[in-house]
Amino acid sequence: MTEIKDKSIQIYLDELASKAPTPGGGSAAALLGAQSAALTSMVCNLTIGKPKYAEVETEMQVLLSKSESLRVTLTAMIKADVDVFSQLMAAYGLAKESDQEKVARSQQIQTVLREATQIPLNCAKACAEAIVLSQEAADKGSLNVISDAGVAVMSAYAGLKSAALNVYINAASLKDRPFAEEKLAELAVILKGADIKAEEIYQLVKNKL
Amino acid sequence: MTEIKDKSIQIYLDELASKAPTPGGGSAAALLGAQSAALTSMVCNLTIGKPKYAEVETEMQVLLSKSESLRVTLTAMIKADVDVFSQLMAAYGLAKESDQEKVARSQQIQTVLREATQIPLNCAKACAEAIVLSQEAADKGSLNVISDAGVAVMSAYAGLKSAALNVYINAASLKDRPFAEEKLAELAVILKGADIKAEEIYQLVKNKL
Numbered sequence: 001m002t003e004i005k006d007k008s009i010q011i012y013l014d015e016l017a018s019k020a021p022t023p024g025g026g027s028a029a030a031l032l033g034a035q036s037a038a039l040t041s042m043v044c045n046l047t048i049g050k051p052k053y054a055e056v057e058t059e060m061q062v063l064l065s066k067s068e069s070l071r072v073t074l075t076a077m078i079k080a081d082v083d084v085f086s087q088l089m090a091a092y093g094l095a096k097e098s099d100q101e102k103v104a105r106s107q108q109i110q111t112v113l114r115e116a117t118q119i120p121l122n123c124a125k126a127c128a129e130a131i132v133l134s135q136e137a138a139d140k141g142s143l144n145v146i147s148d149a150g151v152a153v154m155s156a157y158a159g160l161k162s163a164a165l166n167v168y169i170n171a172a173s174l175k176d177r178p179f180a181e182e183k184l185a186e187l188a189v190i191l192k193g194a195d196i197k198a199e200e201i202y203q204l205v206k207n208k209l
Numbered sequence: 210m211t212e213i214k215d216k217s218i219q220i221y222l223d224e225l226a227s228k229a230p231t232p233g234g235g236s237a238a239a240l241l242g243a244q245s246a247a248l249t250s251m252v253c254n255l256t257i258g259k260p261k262y263a264e265v266e267t268e269m270q271v272l273l274s275k276s277e278s279l280r281v282t283l284t285a286m287i288k289a290d291v292d293v294f295s296q297l298m299a300a301y302g303l304a305k306e307s308d309q310e311k312v313a314r315s316q317q318i319q320t321v322l323r324e325a326t327q328i329p330l331n332c333a334k335a336c337a338e339a340i341v342l343s344q345e346a347a348d349k350g351s352l353n354v355i356s357d358a359g360v361a362v363m364s365a366y367a368g369l370k371s372a373a374l375n376v377y378i379n380a381a382s383l384k385d386r387p388f389a390e391e392k393l394a395e396l397a398v399i400l401k402g403a404d405i406k407a408e409e410i411y412q413l414v415k416n417k418l
Contacts, residue, residue: 009221010214010284013243017250017280024251025360028244032364034222035237041226042233071226075219147378151234151371155241158367161411162360168418169356202370209377 004078021089026081026166030074030123032159036130037071039152043141056140063140067133070126074159077123081166084119087112113174117183120166121190127163128190130156135201143208150205157198164191213287230298235290235375239283239332241368245339246280248361252350265349272349276342279335283368286332290375293328296321322383326392329375330399336372337399339365344410352417359414366407373400 004012004023016023044064047053053060091112094105134152141149167187174180213221213232225232253273256262262269300321303314343361350358376396383389 005219005222006217008215008217009240009287012218013214013247013280013284016244017247017254017277019251019254021255024354025248025357028248028357028360028364031218031244032241032367035225035240038222038226039234039237042228045226045228046230068226071222075222078218145233147374148234148237150374151237151367154367154370155237158241158360158363161363165356165359165414165418168415172418205374206377209374209381 004082005075022082022085023078024081024085025162026085026120026123027078029120029127029159029162029166030077030081032155032162033123033127033130034071034074034078036127036134036152036156036159037067037074039148039155040067040130040133040137041071043137043145043149043152046145047140047142050142053140053142059136059140063133063136067130067137070129070133074123074126074130077119077126080119081123084112084116088116110175113170114176114179117167117170117174117180120163120170121183121187123163124160124167124187124190127156127160128194131160131194131198131201135197135204138201138205138208146205146208150202153198153201153205157194160191160194213291214284231291231294232287233290233294234371235294235329235332236287238329238336238368238371238375239286239290241364241371242332242336242339243280243283243287245336245343245361245365245368246276246283248357248364249276249339249342249346250280252346252354252358252361255354256349256351259351262349262351268345268349272342272345276339276346279338279342283332283335283339286328286335289328290332293321293325297325319384322379323385323388326376326379326383326389329372329379330392330396332372333369333376333396333399336365336369337403340369340403340407340410344406344413347410347414347417355414355417359411362407362410362414366403369400369403 041064044060047060091108095101096105134149138149171180171184250273253269256269300317304310305314340362343358347358380389380393
């Protein structure tokens, strides 16, 4: 089966809109993050080599290396969400006639739910990192492409808030409450102040236009 | 040349990240809006036909028709941004040796700049409409897919704020100040309260999880 990232944007949007259960919001969240990282890379690529920005050349090189690495991570998460959703559907579809089957099914569901909580949490973390990278692009990037740093921060922020929703859903179904609470606490740390930070970076960009 | 929407997501992200001037933030803004509309359509498609949601069946059908139409509009805007950027680069590249050439070049730049202001303004309007549609999906959609309405609102909000940056940039270069001020005033109306509304819809979704 063709991976989502290798499908055209039109087909991705058609499949997202359709009644097929995947791709859904989890993949969309990862794409929002990947798009943010790509835009930060664009700002770097259009700043590096410009005599006017020679002073920040090394920092832009380092930033580019981070944003490209993060883009690979987030692009892979588009697929990870689909995979874990399929596993979850398979677990819910297990036989539940005998008591033994019921127990096995429930255990399998809970095992996959842990993964289905961790994956969007990882996506939220990566999107938060994309916000940090967009800030450096907004701070030091070429003024000719500074608006792209503003689009980068908004895209990452949307990805973060979107991924958070999938953590909430799956954590709510977990029977292992200490694990669920731990994951929700990790998410709360990631989310804390993200709205203010995103708005600050956006205003920084707007003031430079 | 292949339209962006017909390229794979991987290639789109690679080109976005590259030093090529297009695609850039304007296309990314349109994609954010198109993704939002697609997610609202997904909520509709997974609510329609479900006996539990028979009461909202007709409203979901109407919402789906609106979100699919908006998705077409926003998908087309991915290309519109690239096209107007190319026209702008061509205008800046016109000869400017003689006084006559200078005047002709300046006039052409100003003509294209009007278009380059209107196009992201249209994108901002369409993204604001996508926020409104996501609200209805969040209000009435199946609880099984309600988180997708939350991703829809965040994606549209990011698209709106991103498109706004491109209006600011191009309006700033316009010599026709009354036209520029009119467009900025239109944008201000669209933006007014959008942050609060987006957060309200997000919280509505979160409270339903």
